[in-house]
Amino acid sequence: MSLTTLSAAELGRLLSRRDVAAREVAQAYLDAIQRKDPTLGAYLTVDPERTLAEADVAQSKIDAGDAGPLGGVPVAIKDNISTADQRTTCASKVLKGYIPPFDATVCTRLRDAGLVGLGKVNLDEFAMGTSCENSAFQLTHNPWDPDRSPGGSSGGSSAAVAGGIAPLALGSDTGGSIRMPASLCGVVGFKPTYGRVSRYGLVAFGSSLDQIGPFGRNVEDAALLAAAISGHDPRDSTSLARPPIATDALRSGRLHGIRLALPLELMSDAAEPGVLDSVRAACAKLEAEGATVEEVSTPSVRYGVTTYYLIAPSEASSNLARFDGIRYGSQVDGSGHVGTVAATRGKLFGHEVKARIMIGTYALSAGYYDAYYVRAQQVRALMAQEFETLFDRFDAVISPTSPVVAFRLGELSRDPLALKLLDTCTIPANMGGFPAISIPCGLSDGLPVGLQLMSPVMSDEKLLQLAWAAEQVLGSLDLPLG
């Protein structure tokens, strides 16, 4: 038996029965990282001593009967989530060497539940991107084919889970950054309802859209991790006063009688034929189990990319103002205060980040604010309304997660518009704050295709049940874990 091929839930069961020790599991993963990460490039920081020390703390919790169902299970953490006394770089030169003095709430919760931090994983700089190629430090490779992108921005998270060098990972999703890479790597990625997981300690990108969520090799693993990190947090003013996500009824999920809406605009020929075929085949399998799938029209999603790429950069331009070379991370000397700030920001931010700061600043400036930012907010409200109306008649909306399978590294890096259009299917859930999940639904040209399910705000439990039931019918992929 190889510990690194087991699901997180299975590992948790072995650990709680004390058939295996937390230290053994951690060591097995540290060995796998040492062996495989030189080709995958998922990790930015691995600290074996720290991981083993955390495993010992987890073991005492397990021994005391204090750990949750994932007690002793390791988890990789996206490097825009603050970890006390451990580098948190956002894959940006601006934060090179920055060591937060505090933990993000999700990290505190992981520790309380007995999980073990395995290291910090790569992302597009400040989570801005769709391929992980905007990292200032390294490329991450898709475990299905090292010449291809793992997706982004949480590409380190998806590659680690699919490639057998983490059983679980945390990512963040502002416009699709959990679901899209999950889709390209053939794993499960879940964006909970906005406010269900605390953003305290997540380095802010687009604060009204950002949400932390789990990656797992199956729905149960993702659900258990979501349960561990969710729940109200007084340190995040947008946190919902609701209990953590419950998983006890996960396996009661049924397809019979479930009404699914399939938006035609998300099934357009902008998507690859192989992706559309897989999604249609998946719909047919769900229908064979008693679900109904009805084609609907959601005209507003055509404006999703345009709208998102005004709102997210606007919020980013304000959030990233704090990186002045004085308060955090690295500094480039210039003449005087203004010169130093200008030199730091000019030299240390990457191209995509600078482009977004400029777009956002423009959209928010006097004279343009109404034409761009306010207009975008109006379209956002319209889109949220359109989906809410759908949710009156349907249990969930179904679509491809990404219009394409994993593309070659470098293939789209000179075509920013093509990259941004890949967010079409994932953006609506961020705009409306509702939960959405990507599960694998087959292969196209030997590469994974993701199926997205979206449901009303605060229906996270029902969505996970539905995804679990769909997974039983669609089966899982043979991941390149070895």
Ligand code: GLN
């Ligand atoms: N691809 C989108 C972007 O570049 C989404 C990023 C995200 O969700 N963090 O902004």
